[in-house]
């Protein structure tokens with residue numbers, strides 16, 4: 001398995017607070033890495049460093065063999081990095097379809113007709129086709145999460161970053177979401193998924209990483225990580 005992404009001793013501080021502290025990480029082509037960690041551990045910041053929303057103070061970000069550390073988010077998006085945000089921020093006054101079209105044109109630089117076909121395909125896959133003409137601002141929580149995922153997919157990512165998309169969903173909805181993510185994974189898309197809903201993560205992750213205070217607390221096969229006494233103590237509050 002070749003590497004699609006690697007972080008090399010990446011650090012980021014906000015004032016005196018070191019939010020990412022010399023993290024190195026490699027992701028294989030087609031791999032799904034799950035990220036867990038307590039609130040404020042630095043998980044979203046790690047995504048920001050990968051997507052380019054935040055530049056590191058130190059370290060390098062490599063994507064498909066190229067140093068992308070200095071590239072802005074839209075350039076990284078065109079290279080194939082797509083992301084969803086923890087707090088969905090669709091263009092509320094636009095329809096679902098228009099929201100996707102922006103993603104396809106911005107992310108892929110596609111001509112409008114090709115972009116439209118791609119959007120229809122993504123809407124079908126994410127179960128939003130019937131709501132294409134609905135204003136994004138009027139969607140339910142589940143549909144807002146679907147739209148967040150659909151918008152990222154419309155950029156045709158090779159690497160998809162998912163930030164807490166299962167939170168607040170019913171068990172049935174979470175299962176549906178897991179099925180969709182499995183389908184995307186089967187198409188060869190590499191993924192990193194930050195999620196507090198552990199059972200959803202365990203259903204798809206090839207590997208788990210636990211972050212605490214901006215550093216790696218544990219990393220490895222999902223079951224081994226979940227059984228790690230330090231993970232149980234710090235993350236799940238279980239004294240062992």
Ligand SMILES: Nc1ncnc2c1ncn2[C@@H]1O[C@H](COP(=O)(O)OP(=O)(O)OP(=O)(O)O)[C@@H](O)[C@H]1O
Pocket residue numbers: 014019037038039040041042043044045046086
């Ligand atoms: N732009 C910023 N300016 C100042 N502090 C920030 C900024 N972004 C993040 N932080 C701080 O960095 C720390 C890590 O934040 P981050 O959002 O990466 O954590 P997280 O692990 O994703 O948390 P959660 O699970 O609550 O989403 C927090 O203490 C947060 O307040």
